[in-house]
Amino acid sequence: MIYPKGNIWKEDVGNRFIKDIKRLDPQATGFILSLHQYRDQIIKGFSKAGMWACLVIFALLTFGFHSLLSALLVIIPVLLGAVLTLGIMGLTGISLNYGNILVVPLLFGVGLDSAVHLVWRCHESAHLNKGVVKISEVLGGAGGSVFAAALITLLGFAG
Numbered sequence: 001m002i003y004p005k006g007n008i009w010k011e012d013v014g015n016r017f018i019k020d021i022k023r024l025d026p027q028a029t030g031f032i033l034s035l036h037q038y039r040d041q042i043i044k045g046f047s048k049a050g051m052w053a054c055l056v057i058f059a060l061l062t063f064g065f066h067s068l069l070s071a072l073l074v075i076i077p078v079l080l081g082a083v084l085t086l087g088i089m090g091l092t093g094i095s096l097n098y099g100n101i102l103v104v105p106l107l108f109g110v111g112l113d114s115a116v117h118l119v120w121r122c123h124e125s126a127h128l129n130k131g132v133v134k135i136s137e138v139l140g141g142a143g144g145s146v147f148a149a150a151l152i153t154l155l156g157f158a159g
Helices: 011-024 031-037 039-065 068-092 104-128 136-157
Strands: none
Touching: 011 031, 031 039, 039 068, 039 104, 068 104, 104 136
16 A cells, blocks of 8 residues: 555645656556546636536526625625635635535535525615615624524534
8 A cells, every 4th residue: 555645635745646656657546546637627617617606696696686786785795705715725825625625615605695684684674664774673683693503604614
């Protein structure tokens, strides 16, 4: 058996391990070898699927809220959060890998869910108060529940 020196999931360690294996046996195959060879394709595929999903979700939000502004109020904070997360990952040297790219859609979904509930509650508040949104109603009605659900999800991921 051959084992890598270091964390196989780190790009440089994985690439060095594959290079060493191929040097020993050019015909070598296996799960780790295949996984690392297709890594870039998998990450590009997830990125492309995410882009398309974002566009479809934006269209559905626009249709569901009957408002481009409401759809933007839902999607912009989620996208800004994603950009901020990717920026922090870049600054700290954390690259996209199989572990964290699988979590991205989950985080995106939790963010969208929270934003939809808050924007929907804004619509209800405006309807009840002759076009005026009362923040106390929005945060009192949905804010606590959205915060609790997001916190429980965060704690579940932090494990």
